[in-house]
Amino acid sequence: xxxxxxxxxxxxxxxxxxxxxxxxxxxxxxxxxxxxxxxxxxxxxxxxxxxxxxxxxxxxxxxxxxxxxxxxxxxxxxxx
Numbered sequence: 605x606x607x608x609x610x611x612x613x614x615x616x617x618x619x620x621x622x623x624x625x626x627x628x629x630x631x632x633x634x635x636x637x638x639x640x641x642x643x644x645x646x647x648x649x650x651x652x653x654x655x656x657x658x659x660x661x662x663x664x665x666x667x668x669x670x671x672x673x674x675x676x677x678x679x680x681x682x683x684x
Contacts, residue, residue, distance in 0.1 A: 636663055636680075646676065659683060 646658040649669045657666040658676055666683035667676045 632663075636665060637682075657683065 645661040647661060649656050649658055656669045656671055658669050659666045665680035667680050668678040669676050
């Protein structure tokens, strides 16, 4: 049978890992909003509500897409 101290250590380690994961995710979102998306793996173009865009497969940020020139342009924005 495990001691109470061992169980507390495991719980503390689990809590630390969870807090660290949340902090890393929050920091990643903040840096993406400040500096924009640097990922290059974009989806195929989608058109919704008259706007055409492509979405980053890594972070989910969207960039505008011009159907006439078939080019992605503009800064990355969060797609809602």
